[in-house]
Amino acid sequence: MTATPGLIPRGARNPGSQGALRHLNQERLVEYLLANGPSTQAELARGTGLSTATVSNIVRDMAAKGVVATSPVTSSGRRALLVQLTDTGDIAVGVDFGRRHVRIVLATLGYDVLAEEQVALEPGYDVLEAVAQASALLDRMLVAGGHDRQAVLAVGVGIPGPIDRRTGTVLQGAILPEWVGITRRELEDAFGFPVVVDNDANLGALAEVTWGANRGERNLIFVKIGTGIGAGLILNGQPYYGFLGITGELGHTPVAEHGVICRCGNRGCLETVASTSVMLESLGRSGATTTSDILRRGLEKDPAVLRVVGDAGTAVGQAIGNIANVINPELVLIGGPLVGLGDALLDPIRHGIRQNAIPIIAGTTTVRVSSLGDRAESLGAAAIVIQGALAGND
Amino acid sequence: MTATPGLIPRGARNPGSQGALRHLNQERLVEYLLANGPSTQAELARGTGLSTATVSNIVRDMAAKGVVATSPVTSSGRRALLVQLTDTGDIAVGVDFGRRHVRIVLATLGYDVLAEEQVALEPGYDVLEAVAQASALLDRMLVAGGHDRQAVLAVGVGIPGPIDRRTGTVLQGAILPEWVGITRRELEDAFGFPVVVDNDANLGALAEVTWGANRGERNLIFVKIGTGIGAGLILNGQPYYGFLGITGELGHTPVAEHGVICRCGNRGCLETVASTSVMLESLGRSGATTTSDILRRGLEKDPAVLRVVGDAGTAVGQAIGNIANVINPELVLIGGPLVGLGDALLDPIRHGIRQNAIPIIAGTTTVRVSSLGDRAESLGAAAIVIQGALAGND
Known part of the structure; x- marks a missing residue:
């Protein structure tokens, strides 16, 4: 006889509910x-x-x-x-809003990508304008592909910020303050389609187990290192949303006891030492002004860039190590604009994990870059629509 | 249309497996x-x-x-x-080994307690001797209740240390070094019954959602503050075991940047500042030598005890806050020998959570003491046997 984590504790489900059944x-x-x-x-x-x-x-x-x-x-x-x-021509749309881009993917229910496009957004963009731009891009993509608007089942939208799942509202803590308070309803009005909203890191994690090389992985953390640092969780084979839907706020792990105050109000959060914006601030004197500069110079082994990436990566690894001690993931996937650095980014992360995780956890947690690169979030946004359709939600 | 975390990602299950079905x-x-x-x-x-x-x-x-x-x-x-x-007279046995006690509960498959006993163990006890003592106690309890040995389905055993679920072996990191390397098989030989081994904090968490006032809770952390500090997780309504089964190692969250080296090899772990042993060390000059002293003097509002409990509680809360940012639990339950202190323990924990968790998480996470007191782990150990039986494992 073995333990059976599979059996739902009494009362945890309502087996009498016909809808649930x-x-x-x-x-x-x-x-x-x-x-x-x-x-x-x-x-x-x-x-x-x-x-x-x-x-x-x-x-x-x-x-x-x-x-x-x-x-x-x-x-x-x-x-x-x-x-x-069926492949009745039904289309799932995935939209990923970043700090400087919006990316859209059209996909079938069979996980085939029909079209994929990305456009740049002005840093500090007006959110509703950006949504209008995205909506126009989506319309152009549908026309270009000869797809009827009727074929669109829904639009999955990934946003770099916490989402309250009770209301579908973007909460305080979003990387772009303008996103705060935006509701699913406003996005539906702009797109003219039903919308599902989720956090970008959650969608990155979902993409890895649906589209990616890690399909079927049961316990995985997807960590996105960008202007913000967030994590998406797959636990027991399913996307994990917790009580309110505000999970994976790894960027607010305190890592600097006497550090600066974070935008969340706490002190020394990971984001205050390891986000790409902080890396760029640190590199101010070296003339690097974009993450592409960090990526290029890092690949050229520029010592200043490697030092900054190393320090940031170690801090990210320490925060991951804390979490790994508690949720014991099999796999940690790193996403965001710097993943092209490969081991120059991963090795410091692994070092940080070893500093904070107990040896057996540190020794058995695999750290890799995302298998989907900058497509992860938009593919995850499409996946959430596909899964909803296959489950028959409406 | 809404997101459907309920649908298993493709490939995460093998629907073709007849056994699983x-x-x-x-x-x-x-x-x-x-x-x-x-x-x-x-x-x-x-x-x-x-x-x-x-x-x-x-x-x-x-x-x-x-x-x-x-x-x-x-x-x-x-x-x-x-x-x-059926209530065929089948008996699930739960055994909880602590640092100074072993507690045994006999229960029916219908979650009725038939008998419950606890005996003291010498600090630093020999593990195999303690197991033999427990086995003798179990035999006496069965005889006293007029229960046939045939009626015992299995013995659930809670151990204060990490368990590798691949092998059922107690790993390095157990509070009592003597437990390290003990296998399920050795316990089966000693008890003469099939054995299921689990970590004590995991069992505490399971007890809360099966026997306790929190039945049906979907996202819960049970934090046991004792000689060690460990957490058990209920996520999405199920006990969570992660990749290897080594979850909830909250005691090894680094909380003191320049702190002392922990027995795990890392620096400044929570256990080095907030375990009951460290509290007792800090209170050396005040003459408190057992956790009962802390409890009694704390209830008398002894300022030295309140200061030590306050500092430890704050550190525990900080570690919980880190985790709450990532797994967004609805409920945090505190267990261990000091829970009788009530708010004198809980308020510092809540304060620590507010320091490290983002405001919306800190503001929506409820912190309470365990509803089951020192019975939690043994009841959880029985619950794991009951669940195994109801799921038809053998």
């Missing part, structure tokens, strides 16, 4: 179809243990929503109904 | 029976969406294992089979 059963059918391809209703029932009545009810529903298509076939000499996940 | 379906039946009481097979099929064939197969299996009992009844004039979770 239907949702669970539908998830199971979708998973089966993703794993096994087109299947007859009989195969679905055998493969999932659901009754044929349950299967045919849910299939009818999903077919009405266009999530699956059904076609009559003959199986072992009998008439049967073949069910397959 | 059967396990999932069995969990669902057990949950239904826990929520709805005795039910006919037809009701189970309707209530879960499983086919009647699947239900009757799983019920037959569970009946053979004694997890459920079946009895023929008449329902709407038809013959039907009533299924109920």
